[in-house]
Amino acid sequence: MVLENFAADIRNRHIVSRMSDPQIIKDIKEAVSIPVFAKTRIGHYVEAQILEEIGVHSIDESEVLTTADPEYHIHKLDFDVPFICGCKNLREAFSRIREGAVIIRTKGESGNGNIMEAVRQMRSITGDIRRLSFMDDYELDAYSRHICEPYELVKKTKELGRLPVVHFGAGGIATPADAALMMQLGCDGVIVGSGIFKSRDPAKTAKAIVRAAEHCSDPTILADVSSGLGTAMVGTVSNHQNVGRF
Numbered sequence: 001m002v003l004e005n006f007a008a009d010i011r012n013r014h015i016v017s018r019m020s021d022p023q024i025i026k027d028i029k030e031a032v033s034i035p036v037f038a039k040t041r042i043g044h045y046v047e048a049q050i051l052e053e054i055g056v057h058s059i060d061e062s063e064v065l066t067t068a069d070p071e072y073h074i075h076k077l078d079f080d081v082p083f084i085c086g087c088k089n090l091r092e093a094f095s096r097i098r099e100g101a102v103i104i105r106t107k108g109e110s111g112n113g114n115i116m117e118a119v120r121q122m123r124s125i126t127g128d129i130r131r132l133s134f135m136d137d138y139e140l141d142a143y144s145r146h147i148c149e150p151y152e153l154v155k156k157t158k159e160l161g162r163l164p165v166v167h168f169g170a171g172g173i174a175t176p177a178d179a180a181l182m183m184q185l186g187c188d189g190v191i192v193g194s195g196i197f198k199s200r201d202p203a204k205t206a207k208a209i210v211r212a213a214e215h216c217s218d219p220t221i222l223a224d225v226s227s228g229l230g231t232a233m234v235g236t237v238s239n240h241q242n243v244g245r246f
Contacts, residue, residue, distance in 0.1 A: 008198050090128040094147065109171050112236045199229070
């Protein structure tokens with residue numbers, strides 16, 4: 001995932017962040033054999049046009065970058081390249097899927113090394129999907145009209161018991177245990193940036209997080225890969241961090 005600055009640096013320096021230089025993206029594509037994704041600002045469809053033209057494998061319409069359009073997201077159905085979008089709740093997920101996103105991720109709080117918001121958002125989404133399972137067709141129709149999203153999309157989600165697209169956990173993941181937690185909560189995978197590159201040993205941390213996601217339900221492996229990594233990235237506590245439900 002190519003972006004101009006790490007999410008942690010964007011957050012700490014309060015800078016405007018945009019799409020990365022296309023030449024840098026081209027150089028990375030030539031240097032690696034894995035898929036190369038890149039971020040575009042929310043609503044900035046011209047950045048997306050450029051990224052599609054240079055052949056990125058996927059575009060992340062990202063709230064990590066400085067928002068370009070405060071009212072509208074990119075109409076992703078106008079593009080052939082697949083899009084990733086973030087959401088905080090089920091209604092946002094439906095909106096992004098309706099626009100054409102094929103990968104959904106939690107927004108969390110990118111760059112702060114704090115997993116709380118990603119966990120809150122994932123539980124909100126899965127909890128609302130469980131509630132859909134108790135609705136009959138009349139209730140499902142009323143719910144879809146209430147949130148102004150397509151009935152067929154809502155019905156498909158109820159039938160599957162999950163979102164009808166790939167669902168990643170992201171935003172604040174900093175340790176192998178964080179990655180395994182998001183996987184156990186129902187994610188198909190995790191996206192980790194600052195949590196790796198701001199750790200003491202990025203290469204070792206990256207390998208550990210990959211193994212933790214793959215073996216998320218095996219405490220023996222999780223204990224092994226979590227050991228000897230050194231200091232994780234320094235996280236920050238939000239103002240509402242210690243305000244619980246009880």
